[in-house]
Amino acid sequence: MIGHMLCHLLPILFLGHGLLGSLVAGGSDGDQFVYTGFTGADLTLDGSATVTATGLLELTNGTTHQKGHALHPAPLRLRGSPNGTVQSFSVAFVFGIVSSYLDFSTHGLALVVAPGSRSLSSALTDQYMGLTNAQDGGKATNHMFAVELDTVQNLEFHDINANHVGIDINSLSSVLSNDAGYYHDKNGSFQNLSLISREAMQVWVDYDGVTMQIDVTIAPLATVKPEKPLLSCIYNLSTVLVEPSYIGFSSATGPGNSRHYVLGWSFGMNRPAPVIDITKLPKLPQLGSKPRSKVLEITLPIASAALVLTVGTVLILLVRRRLRYTELREDWESEFGPHRFAYKDLFHATEGFKDKHLLGAGGFGMVYRGELQKSRVEVAVKKVSHGSKQGMKEFIAEIVSIGRIRHRNLVQLLGYCRRKDELILVYDYMSNGSLDKYLYTEEEDDPTLDWAQRFRIIKGVASGLHYLHERWEKVVVHRDIKTSNVLLDKEMNGRLGDFGLAKLYDHGANPQTTRVVGTTGYLAPELVRTGKATPLADVFAFGTFLLEVTCGQRPIKQDEQGNQFLLVDWVLQHWHGESLLEAVDPRLRGEYNSGEVRLVLQMGLLCAHPSAAARPSMQRVLQYLDGETPLPEMTRSDLSFNMLALLQRKGLNVMSCPCSSTMMSSVGTISDLSGGR
Structure with missing residues (x-):
């Protein structure tokens, strides 16, 4: 004792x-x-x-x-x-x-x-x-x-x-x-x-x-x-x-x-x-206005006092109304005028950002559904805390540039607004929500996706990424490709959205070292090591995305003993054991094109290769998906992923996988890994 x-x-x-x-x-x-x-x-x-x-x-x-x-x-x-x-x-x-x-x-x-x-x-x-x-x-x-x-x-x-x-x-x-x-x-x-x-x-x-x-x-x-x-x-x-x-x-x-x-x-x-x-005990702080106390009776006999009270009330309401819609504007933003939304319009579109319009929490912000009153256009409004002013001008410039991108498989970024310590981004509204809710449904009666729909979504996202990397006037590295950032329109077409982390640079230029951001399970090892966001880092995340959509499982898996390991290693084990189709999402109930499934799984392993040089470009990925170019024959040496010694020599942390080889997982050691600005 x-x-x-x-x-x-x-x-x-x-x-x-x-x-x-x-x-x-x-x-x-x-x-x-x-x-x-x-x-x-x-x-x-x-x-x-x-x-x-x-x-x-x-x-x-x-x-x-x-x-x-x-x-x-x-x-x-x-x-x-x-x-x-x-x-x-x-x-x-x-x-x-x-x-x-x-x-x-x-x-x-x-x-x-x-x-x-x-x-x-x-x-x-x-x-x-x-x-x-x-x-x-x-x-x-x-x-x-x-x-x-x-x-x-x-x-x-x-x-x-x-x-x-x-x-x-x-x-x-x-x-x-x-x-x-x-x-x-x-x-x-x-x-x-x-x-x-x-x-x-x-x-x-x-x-x-x-x-x-x-x-x-x-x-x-x-x-x-x-x-x-x-x-x-x-x-x-x-x-x-x-x-x-x-x-x-x-x-x-x-x-x-x-x-x-x-x-x-x-x-x-x-x-x-x-x-x-x-x-x-001390009291919890109270949010919102306190209940009004009944101090004044309606028996005030002096008309002048009533007049003063009325005038004062009107003035207060006018000031409060003005403050409610106060925006943060600086001189340099004049050139971006057409891309700037009035806070008042966004406030009314979301009915004051009421909880009933809350779609969910994206990286670093809350996302609301709204309808612009004048045009009756449905929008998704994302409120992002930006705190520091450092780099804000460059960030707004990038947002406006991205707003000029037009592609059928990219969610349209319509514009922005700034107010106090918030940056507000406005996107097209996608009525069918994000892809992840269809992949990870818990109930048998909940809607899921058949293989034809999944394959069409995969090809759509690949097309959008190819446009960002190679077809637009600048190179755009998305930096946060994942199923929750792929949205589905009315026809269930996949559109890549949430460009809050995207980086732009000129074709032929070298990307600059930047803060490592993204989501655990999708980060390429060279990105964690060098801090340089390149199209091949996006290809790595896209490879993980391919495996996730086909297997219906998250990038980081957990076995019955609670050990965590990467989905790519689990699929790799099946590839080595010549049991690749056993990795397919069981909710498909065997109803899929086996040739397409093998192609996607093997391409996912190739795209998620630890060595950036081994990954294909998105143009080559599209050629594989469209059948224009056959997928190269891959050997055990090509996809051994036996990279433990190499990664340790590079100073990266690793996570051992109990099922096969060892793959990098330095992704879990970065402090900025929640996606979004």
């Missing part, structure tokens, strides 16, 4: 805001602490995490693509002896998620026990919640136990929905999860909770060191802890956690501006966590 405090500190009473943040010594059978607000609390903070003036622990501050960690400074003494088992412990905390949208948030937060802040330093933002990354997720060496409160459904982690609680062991693929809610003590009925309701809620996490049972319970703030836990499972944490381990919170944002808060927190070793006094 542990017989001394986590830290030799006396309880501290903070009176500045009427909040208590204290560390309480336990008796001979354990340690404990309790924070009622965090004013003056000695926490280990990193990333965007901070303590606000009112005593809130703010993990994220509304900035996009940020992560924040807050750990208790003293390590937990989990084991009674060096070789002992993890003892019983109990945690309680009060949290709140404040998002600009009542039905959309990115992303959630998690209670975590891990070896320390250094072990979380390589974790990524967005869906990784600051806990892990694409390369290390699922590894036993993470020694991580977490309880996630997740507000986004990520299919790669097998999330059940966008409002769930999960128990995580070394990975964000939960060992057990359930809809957020609690069981009523009297009748046992399940009461749903919305994690993004902007209301404070309390969570209890209990581990029994004898039975190895983990219980997780959640309830509204004013509700007594329900008797029946939301989640309950048996897992021996002695096989997971090591000493020293630290306990705390992790959170991350994606393209949305959510804020994640902890209001209070308590911990008990070999005893229940101390009760948190909810009457002393």
